[in-house]
């Protein structure tokens with residue numbers, strides 16, 4: 001079983017950023033130029049509670065409308081992105097709408113619902129498991145670290161606990177959540193493999209799991225052959241196989257300019273995901289694979 005097609009292209013996307021239409025530091029036009037100059041091919045501006053639809057994107061940059069809706073009470077916080085959502089969601093959504101109703105509303109307005117930065121939000125596994133029909137989750141959110149936040153950009157440890165408890169909320173995304181743009185802009189990307197560069201094709205591919213999150217390293221293929229997983233990738237210095245097991249032999253494969261690594265799946269592993277680490281500390285995160 002191969003996770004990716006051998007022939008379809010990957011598109012580099014950022015599905016989470018803010019402009020001067022909410023609390024971001026760049027105008028929508030500056031934001032589009034910022035991401036286009038950094039090689040992004042797909043961009044969603046997700047201003048708080050409003051859909052920003054800029055005109056005249058640079059050639060080659062596909063814009064997908066979006067917004068970010070938020071909820072907080074004394075126990076829980078949830079920020080949810082609505083991608084490719086109709087703008088009439090602005091009138092239908094009210095502050096204080098519970099997270100599940102927000103997710104359902106995004107769907108009823110034609111959108112795809114993504115849970116943003118669960119580590120920043122301090123989401124518990126129990127809370128994550130209470131949500132239904134979420135289409136994806138940010139495993140990395142670039143702004144959720146210094147200099148403006150505590151170091152909670154990487155949600156992988158939190159999600160590993162939840163996935164080990166039975167959560168099946170995936171695929172994973174890597175988004176910048178740019179506000180200041182320097183230094184967080186252009187740090188992370190969501191790579192989607194799709195047949196067409198259209199919002200419908202890209203988001204369907206995302207929901208189907210043809211996606212990974214990255215700060216730079218690239219997955220080429222992830223293939224399961226019997227009880228073995230084979231990963232091919234851009235040159236890295238570590239390939240890490242993460243699962244519900246606390247320790248397992250062979251989990252970390254180290255080397256210089258590694259472009260291939262393999263791992264034997266253990267009988268008690270219920271899910272498996274792969275991380276790439278390059279020499280400069282940049283990482284990539286695959287979407288978990290349900291094993292049994």
Ligand SMILES: [Zn+2]
Nearest residue numbers: 068079116117
């Ligand atoms: Zn947020």
Ligand SMILES: [Zn+2]
Nearest residue numbers: 016018068177
């Ligand atoms: Zn945000």
